[in-house]
Amino acid sequence: MPEVIFIGTSDAFGAAGRRQTAILIRGRDGTLLLDCGPTTNTGLADLGVPRDQVDAIVISHFHGDHFGGIPLLLLGARYEDDRRKPIQIAGPEGVEQRVRTLADAMAHRIEDDWPFAIQFQELEPGVEHAVGPATVRVFGTHHNRDVNPYALDVEIDDKRIVFSGDTGWFDELPEFVRGADLFICECNFYDRDYEFHLNYQTLLAHRDRFDVKRMILTHFSEEMAPLRGRCEFETADDGMKITL
Ligand SMILES: [Zn+2]
Numbered sequence: 435m436p437e438v439i440f441i442g443t444s445d446a447f448g449a450a451g452r453r454q455t456a457i458l459i460r461g462r463d464g465t466l467l468l469d470c471g472p473t474t475n476t477g478l479a480d481l482g483v484p485r486d487q488v489d490a491i492v493i494s495h496f497h498g499d500h501f502g503g504i505p506l507l508l509l510g511a512r513y514e515d516d517r518r519k520p521i522q523i524a525g526p527e528g529v530e531q532r533v534r535t536l537a538d539a540m541a542h543r544i545e546d547d548w549p550f551a552i553q554f555q556e557l558e559p560g561v562e563h564a565v566g567p568a569t570v571r572v573f574g575t576h577h578n579r580d581v582n583p584y585a586l587d588v589e590i591d592d593k594r595i596v597f598s599g600d601t602g603w604f605d606e607l608p609e610f611v612r613g614a615d616l617f618i619c620e621c622n623f624y625d626r627d628y629e630f631h632l633n634y635q636t637l638l639a640h641r642d643r644f645d646v647k648r649m650i651l652t653h654f655s656e657e658m659a660p661l662r663g664r665c666e667f668e669t670a671d672d673g674m675k676i677t678l
């Protein structure tokens with residue numbers, strides 16, 4: 435019975451005072467973090483989740499609101515948590531270089547003599563990857579090409595959780611997520627037409643095509659945020675916790 439905690443549910447800009455994307459999945463044998471927005475440390479602290487619990491981070495794509503928190507999370511692990519156990523960081527092609535470059539730019543270089551190992555892992559479509567306590571598959575989404583955008587398809591404790599990452603509409607999406615126990619879907623806008631994000635009206639129009647047990651929307655902009663809890667779909671909020 436994995437537990438899912440929404441650490442951050444805003445768009446890239448912290449709309450409505452919420453934190454940027456990070457979703458914690460706690461399984462029997464460990465804990466996985468899907469995406470790690472810049473506000474992840476703040477969220478974990480606010481929600482009383484020890485950072486040390488995170489065994490692996492899986493990144494959907496290389497936009498700052500999805501992986502910008504990694505250098506500071508590692509820094510906290512190194513200097514605050516006295517971490518000893520390894521941490522896995524899985525993501526699209528180039529994940530190690532992206533994370534190291536970001537950490538360097540922030541003047542928090544990842545050093546080889548840290549007391550815990552950082553194991554980078556590249557994810558590719560069509561392959562099953564063992565990541566922390568889970569099995570992860572990915573599929574490409576309709577988002578900016580230069581950030582290697584994937585959706586994350588996670589199997590943990592006999593449950594299947596799919597997270598859309600960031601994406602505009604594409605026709606194969608319902609097929610990719612079919613049968614999921616939980617589909618966490620981005621819904622950036624209410625009705626604004628923007629190629630690389632979804633809006634509420636589009637999801638509503640295609641609603642019957644999603645054959646999933648439970649669907650929860652996230653990644654809300656200012657125009658979508660007021661519809662939390664007041665629309666045709668279940669919606670996430672910072673700190674929301676569910677058990678599957
Ligand atoms: Zn985003």
Ligand SMILES: [Zn+2]
Nearest residue numbers: 495497577600
């Ligand atoms: Zn993005």
